[in-house]
Amino acid sequence: MEPLLEIENLKTYFFSKNSVTRAVDGVDIKVYPKQIVCIVGESGSGKSMTSLSIMGLVPKPKGKIVEGNITFNGSNLLKYTFKEMTEIRGNDISMIFQEPMTALNPVLKIGDQITEGYLRHNNTTKKEALNKAIEMLKFVGVPRASEIVNEYPHQLSGGLRQRVMIAMAMICQPKLLIADEPTTALDVTIQAQVLELMKKMRDDFGTSIMLVTHDLGVVAEISDYVVVMYAGQVVESTDADTLFQESLHPYTNGLMSAIPSITEDVETLYSIPGTVPDAANFPEGCRFADRCPIAQESCKKKMPELREIKPGHYVRCDII
Amino acid sequence: SAGQTGGTSGKDDGKPVDGGTLKMAFGAKEFNDTLIPGLANDAFNANLVRMLFDGLADQNGKLELVPRLADKWEVSSDKMSITVTLNEKAKWSDGEPVTSDDVLFTYNSLVSPDLLKIGGDGGSALNTLKGYKEISEGKETSFEKTKGFEKISDKQFKLNLSEKDAVSVTNILTQRLLPYHILKDKPIKDWQNLDFVQAPSVVSGPYKVKKVQKPTTVIMEANNNYYISKPHIKEIVIQGVNVDVAPGLFAKGQLDYMMKGFNVADVQNLKRIQNVDVIAKPGDLFEYIGMKLYKPPFKDQKVRQALMYALPRKLMLDSIYKGNGVLLNGPLPEIIGAHASEKDGINSYDYNEDKANQLLDEAGWKKSSDGKRIDPNTNKPADLKLTYTQDSKTSQAIAESIKKYFGNVGIQVTLNPQDSTTKNAKLQNDDPSIDMWIGAWGGGGDDPRGLWASDAALNWERWKDAENDKLIKDTYASDSAFNADDRKQSLIKWQLHTNEQVPLLFLWTYYDVAVKSKKLHIPQDDLIDIGSLYNPQDWWLSE
Amino acid sequence: MGVYVIRRVFGLIPMIFIITVIAFLMMHAAPGDAFSSILNPKIKNINELQEALRHAAGYDQPLIMQYVTWIKNFFTGDWGYSYVKHEPVLSMITPALVNTVILSLMAQIISIGLGIPIGILQSRFPYSKFDYTTSTILFIFFSIPSFIFGIILIYVFAINLGFFPAQGAVGFGPSAGSLGDHLYHAFLPAIALILLSFVAHTRYIRGAMLDVKSSDYTRTAYAKGLKESKVFTKHVFRNAMIPSITQWGYDIAAIVGGSIILEGLFQYQGMGLLTIDAVNNRDYPVIMATTIIYAVAILIGNLIADILYAVVDPRIRYK
Amino acid sequence: MSSLLEVKDLKKYFPISGGLLKRAVGQVKAVDGISFEVGIGETLGLVGESGCGKSTTGRMIARVMEPTGGNIKFDGIDISKLKGKKLKEIRSNLQMVFQDPYASLNPKMAIQSIIAEPLEVNGIAKGKELIHRVNELLETVGLRPEDRQKYPHEFSGGQRQRIGIARSLALNPKLIVADEVVSALDVSVQSQILNLMVELKKKRQLSYIFISHNLSVIRHISDRVGVMYLGNLVEIAGKKDFFNNALHPYSQALLSAAPEPTRNSGRERILLQGEVPSPANPPKGCPFHTRCPLAMKICSQEKPIMKEREPSHFVACHLYN
Amino acid sequence: MKAAIQEQKDFQTDYTVKLKKVRSPFRMALRRFMNNKAAVVSAIVLLLIFVMTLIAPLITHWDPTSQDLTSSDLPPSSEHLLGTNNTGQDYFARNIYGGRVDFMIAIVDMVIIMGIGIILGGLAGYYGGWVDAVIMRIVDIMLNFPSLLLIVILSAFFSTNSVWLLILIIAFTDWSGITRFVRGLFLNLREQEFVLAAKMSGCSVWRIIFKHFLPNAIGPLVVNATFLMAGLIGMEAALSLIGFGVPPNTPSWGNTLNSALDYFTLQFKPWAWVPPAGLIFITILCFNFIGDGLRDAFDPSFEK
């Protein structure tokens, strides 16, 4: 099967007066139709920038995509102008953001905010769009949908807001939904509802989902395929079952053992020593070498390649 | 006299033409006051009232009475009554004749306490009319009842006085009249809301109000019924204008005439403007340095004279006012007919530091080692506190001069600028913080009483001098006071006394300055003082 | 919303009350009054005349009584009588107020009308040459005190070029007092006056636009595929207005202050000139009236700003 | 285990102002009468959803917030109404560590001054002694004493959290209220801090009130667990008891909803319906009844009270009546 | 596999921040400020003007207040660089000495106003509640009182006229804006956890205000103080212009400008009015540029 989205060697850098921040530094990701791909990684590892690069929304003027290809449905999105991208955005690819508190415009009514994307991409009337919006809100489980379209974001709870965001993203039934930490700001019980909803999206609409998160619990819950990022690079990517059974990269392993379990007691937690290197000042060799328990001298010199160890299982480590 | 400057080129040669609009400005930022006699306080409006309303008589340039609404008047031999005959032609602008009733109504209104309640001046010019007190206290309402006024006919009446007072004749006769037929049914307390009061439409003067645009502009039109002669100029637009921009307006022909408010020192500059005449000649406003005479330092006449000698007044006048004024040595300015000059024996106190030092030494004001003089009254170095108005640039300059030149003779001066209301209030109340002040007086005419009498409220220096009071009395209450020449002699005597006593440090009278475009013609003889609009019916505009 | 407005309006009342008390006390404690300046040597017994006038005006009563009388009359529409100008205060205030309102409105309109577009343009191309140049020029303007700017305007446009009148609120002649005439005369002082707020407007708008442009919800709007122009008009602009509105409310006080000085400089017969004159003459009823009007103007300005704020921002409205 | 802290019927109501005169028109019942105990050397974990009053409880105990009602007995003394000097005395035994490692350190103070401040203000140490103590504290939390002159912005999030802990240790407290101390941290750093806290607790006989919404963290660090919902404590039990046998339906839902990083854990998920009601307008009766899958009629009428259902296992639910 | 990574590294080694020279936030701000050309040039110019007023007697031998009636209204010459006024006072000296008063007003008033603002704003911000309500009510009243009007009334009230009085009057009418501003800043800080931590440590109100609030608000405060000084220089001149400013016998820029404001001076004697106007303008401009530079320096997110 052809991937719906294929990112190859994506490099998104931030340029400031006296430094270059390599936020995304050669990332490869494939998303197949009807697949849920999770991107995990520590804060600052470039997850959000990867998503924004796909959308063509890298913050201007400092951020720039300097290299790579993003092929969506067979065409390279990076060749599109900003204007041409507006046809894709919200229509073929939608995005949900992390903070439901700030991602909605505080001064516009919910209904208005949901319908404007639909009106942009479909030739319909406002009224029809509103009906569609209410239908969508009902679908994502928002109670009192026909009233809520006339309310403002600040009148809604976080969970409702995130559902509104999802309704907004799904109203044009996109082929791909990018969700950047959609549940981080939510409580567990609400998070569970939202995750359930995402699955329903995939099942009912056949939408592929690229879900950014730093919570391995969420990954275990929902993903088909997982991409682990570290310092702007993919360090391991594989299908979800493999990841939880036999992850290979020492960073992935460290991450897994650093999480306390809800079902078992551990005496002391494993902790990955050290901190993530500064994105403006990456070391030459393996970026994890400094913190890696199995690192060797050679690791610090040469950057390992992302190797396909088994079909569909890629690891960026020369030791394994 | 010094510097009769300006383009006062004598009589106009051209023949008067009728018509045109005169654009006139007052150098005043004040807003309009009312426009009727008795209620107009500020200079702006008092001048306008002169154009709108005539009195029984008016004063000419020599302060002589000339007939207006009255044809003639006779003072009885005991000087206790005046019989007045009105001008047969005198009429209001609506055609109604001016009658004795107008006069009585005016006098009754001016003195009425009701007018005081809305800010009148109590009609004190009429205070010698029989019954003034009763009426001003509200016990009576008409001078007819109190026998102050006796109507003989519509055009003739008799005024009875309670005291013999030569000046009061002038005061009474020059009061401007209100139209009885317009105001008779209007209670005075309601006047403040009358259109007539803000914009009088029925007048006895050469111009009447056409429109008042508060707060800036008054438009007047000729009173074609004016009983003296039909005014030449059809319309007059009058505005308050900032003196700083007036030159520009003249230069562009947007302004024809402006009086008052110019910086006196600017006369030479004003002459740079094209196509204007600058008229500058001594006015009646004089500047002085007041001293609280009851304070020990000033009790000694020698000290006062010394201070007079210590000031280079000519130099000050020449630099601060660019010479646009004349030095003053006595209480009456040059413009007043009875002014006493050096010929009459006035001491001109020419700048003389040695003389000043000598007089101070004589008065016992010893110089200490550091050059400061010790006040013998306190045995401390003298330190005189000088108050002046802070918003006047020239007062500031004068004050600094005083500080410098008194310092030269060993007397220290401390400067204390204040705003004018505060200064006035403090002077009136003899506030102890003031020793000396810079002041200016005008408008007293040739009647010494208001400023100089021992009991005068405005005698802020508190000059108490029996000799002075006696000399003053001679100028109004004696029989001779009713004869112009004799009265002048009395006034000169009084001026000499004052000149010797130095109750104030006389400085100078500065010029009144007016600017007119060359197309405005003002017959010069009629100018009493430039600040007033005298006989505007004779003015005319050439194309 | 209604409750909000009513509450704000009621909140103003004690404020105005306190302001009047302060003004009243301070004024009366100053030496001298309106009658101290009646100094005509021709008037005999001037002290008695002054006393009689003080009595007529009620100045010989205890201060509290005077205040009570004043405030009672004030609320019955009798704002007192000016003994200096011999006119009811109300009829003196009206024309002056009209002039000042014309001046301030004109200043506000020019200020907002110029400030907002420039700020928007700057934010459109931030850190560009255009942004840098305009910012610097505006900054320099910002540093010219309005009265110095006024002097320069008078010097250049009135004295030398003669395009505009150098002073006054109305002109000579038949068209004097027409709206056009008013605007013509208000133009230079208004230009001098806007310096106070104009630059602030551009800076606020520019900053707010940049903030909003990088906000999460703008990104959301882009993510919906909206066109740039739509994102701008619907999302960015409206939100960026919010801080500007508050700024606008504060402006009123600055404009009031500025107008006092500029009216003096331009001899523009408005409230400022009236006030200064009244203070110099100790014309109490006029001072009280102008103080109240100024205070109310500022309060109402803030109130309108608050209401606008609530109109634009539903978070405030539904509080 | 003797108890160090006894909280009884603790309440905090925040007024809501509004209307014409900005009068108080209502109250947010942020904490609505909760009672529990913490023993010496014991860690009580408090879990619950956002806004349920965890932080408010913590702050009241740390006495940076005035309780509206109830008692807080610390070391046998009621501290809920202490003021001034007495409060200052008790403070040294009672410290707090905060959630946000960026906001909890004054960015304009060097690390040394930050850690030294409690010692200085309370007149405990001066000069050399002070520096010595600071160095000691830094070492205790695993930082290098040489860095004491640096400023917060020169440290990473995890390091900052260590500094915060060092500060709270300065006065040698008996109880530390730790409010979401690891929520802002990445997983890899989170474990460092958790380990540090466990170690300190052992070494110093510390008690913690550990506030978190992360159940696995709570499980790792707590001895006992309290579950809050809408200002109420609905269940409190020993860790084992709680995780193996939670009684309250809300606790059960919470446990089932918590994501576990293992595939196909086979847990049955209880999906709650709807949203958490507002504490300004809490439902009558049991606060949870609006979302409870097992709600009965009585639940909407009567508020259940906390009862000991099993040894040291308290729950407030009508199901067990 | 997992066993392989069980071995823990010591806490000490997780330390990665290299030992560099300690960079305090203040130093960093200073460095950023020094990189701002306009601000640095302005600071230098301002300093030059300030020093010039301080060492005025070394620059000119004329006494700004001593008059010489024999040489009044002179145009510029080598003797009198900017000519003389109507009493022969040297304009150049008046401009140079005049700055003293302006700087004194700017500095003293700034200190007083900031002091009031920090103390009242600090108390309001720290305590909140009714303390805040009372203070803010007063602030509101002051803010709604047209301050220029207040100054005018107050000057009439005090009738005597001195620079110190003017300074007090200005301070009295101008403190409210800053107080509100400070309170806003502090109210924000109050919610910050480090302030809670300080309370936990047992810090007193004043310690919290001065050690925790103030240093964190110092950026905006310094920026505001700078803009405030610019405003005060303008205020002095404006007040002198309408006759309620510095007593006329004290030379100040506003007085010098005011005494040279009439049609003829404007048109024919630019040396009388351009220098004071220019000095006022340049000084304000410098203050503003410095303020702007400080803002950028203290708030690096504003980076260009």
Ligand SMILES: Nc1ncnc2c1ncn2[C@@H]1O[C@H](COP(=O)(O)OP(=O)(O)OP(=O)(O)O)[C@@H](O)[C@H]1O
């Ligand atoms: N506007 C920006 N300017 C400069 N650098 C930026 C900007 N936005 C992000 N970066 C940098 O890019 C890198 C990647 O950021 P990104 O937001 O993609 O991380 P993330 O993985 O999404 O982290 P998180 O989990 O915290 O959201 C970080 O080092 C960040 O500092």
Ligand SMILES: Nc1ncnc2c1ncn2[C@@H]1O[C@H](COP(=O)(O)OP(=O)(O)OP(=O)(O)O)[C@@H](O)[C@H]1O
């Ligand atoms: N100062 C305050 N004024 C008014 N309401 C407050 C205040 N502080 C907290 N609240 C309210 O009290 C309730 C409990 O807040 P609290 O911060 O204790 O919750 P929490 O359990 O700590 O939540 P979170 O997990 O989001 O930190 C919330 O509804 C909150 O809105």
Ligand SMILES: [Mg+2]
């Ligand atoms: Mg992110």
Ligand SMILES: [Mg+2]
């Ligand atoms: Mg909390």
